Amino acid sequence: MTPPIMTIVLTTLKVFTLVGLGLYGVFAAIMIRQEQLMAAVLEEGFEPILRLLTILHFAAAVSLLIFAIIIL
Amino acid sequence: MPTLYEAPTTKPEKKPIKAHSHTKMTPLTAFAVNPYGVRFETQEADEQVILFLRQHLIVNVPWIALTILFLLAPSILFPLILQSLPAPLPFGYVLVGTLSWYLVTAGFALFNFLHWFFNIYIVTNERVIDIDFQYLLFKRFSQAELERIQDISYTAGGIFATIFHYGNVYIQTAGALPNLEFLAVPRPDKVVEKIRNFMENLPGAI
Numbered sequence: 690m691t692p693p694i695m696t697i698v699l700t701t702l703k704v705f706t707l708v709g710l711g712l713y714g715v716f717a718a719i720m721i722r723q724e725q726l727m728a729a730v731l732e733e734g735f736e737p738i739l740r741l742l743t744i745l746h747f748a749a750a751v752s753l754l755i756f757a758i759i760i761l
Numbered sequence: 762m763p764t765l766y767e768a769p770t771t772k773p774e775k776k777p778i779k780a781h782s783h784t785k786m787t788p789l790t791a792f793a794v795n796p797y798g799v800r801f802e803t804q805e806a807d808e809q810v811i812l813f814l815r816q817h818l819i820v821n822v823p824w825i826a827l828t829i830l831f832l833l834a835p836s837i838l839f840p841l842i843l844q845s846l847p848a849p850l851p852f853g854y855v856l857v858g859t860l861s862w863y864l865v866t867a868g869f870a871l872f873n874f875l876h877w878f879f880n881i882y883i884v885t886n887e888r889v890i891d892i893d894f895q896y897l898l899f900k901r902f903s904q905a906e907l908e909r910i911q912d913i914s915y916t917a918g919g920i921f922a923t924i925f926h927y928g929n930v931y932i933q934t935a936g937a938l939p940n941l942e943f944l945a946v947p948r949p950d951k952v953v954e955k956i957r958n959f960m961e962n963l964p965g966a967i
Contacts, residue, residue, distance in 0.1 A: 695848055706857060713865065719898060720872065727879040727894055730902070732800040735788040739878065746864075746871055753860055760853040 703761045710754040717747040784813075788878070791815040792947040794955070801883060801890065802902070812884035812955055816877060816945040817927035824873040831866040835859050882943045884956055889932055891941045905934040905941055907960055915949035932956070 721743045728736040784793035793799075793813040804810075839859065843850060879894035889910065893901040910932055917928025928949035932941040946952060 702854060710861065717868065723898055724875060726900060730802045730892055730900065731879065731881060733786060734798055742871060746868055749864055753864055757857045761857060
């Protein structure tokens with residue numbers, strides 16, 4: 690029995706979305722590391738805020754990945 | 762007996778010492794003379810930062826405009842895409858798609874801001890430094906000692922550069938050392954003048 694075309698499309702979309710969000714999570718983690726490296730090169734007062742922003746960005750990426758796993 | 766020599770009662774006048782005004786740093790500072798609270802990785806104990814430069818703020822306009830467009834896109838673009846689909850998409854997919862779009866837009870803005878923020882040019886009383894955040898996990902640290910600088914020049918061309926007063930500063934160094942380029946920095950004439958003044962005041966300078 691062949692599954693309906695919509696199921697195949699949605700499954701493909703789900704796999705692409707999850708893989709994409711996973712890769713995006715890796716990118717967000719690398720951004721945190723990069724910010725740490727650059728903050729070591731230049732000491733200025735604004736780095737804690739930038740670090741917080743990169744961490745929040747990473748947290749949002751991971752949260753969305755988990756949310757997508759649950760909801761899709 | 763007549764007085765042959767009378768010692769001067771007043772002390773000889775000292776040359777006035779030029780007060781160094783310090784510039785307070787903000788996250789958007791692109792030009793700072795004697796900046797407060799800036800230190801860099803290889804700074805020596807007696808080394809002072811004289812000039813701190815980033816690219817002019819105006820270079821951020823293209824990515825800020827794109828970010829605004831990306832933020833507005835879901836309200837215009839998504840209904841059109843959803844209407845054109847042959848079958849309705851489940852709500853979960855629409856929600857995850859919309860949230861992903863905003864997340865990627867935020868990441869795009871953050872990455873571009875980091876790129877601008879950490880691309881810096883520093884002039885100290887000993888050397889000129891160019892620190893580049895080129896792309897993820899790649900940084901470049903170039904420097905030239907002030908006494909190794911052979912020539913320094915600047916260009917400022919184009920409508921925006923003329924209106925907003927920014928340009929490129931080119932620093933030629935002696936021998937096999939790489940030349941340094943300060944791209945799109947504010948007040949390039951002042952930058953050249955500052956570096957020239959320091960080069961002229963170096964011990965052994967003609």
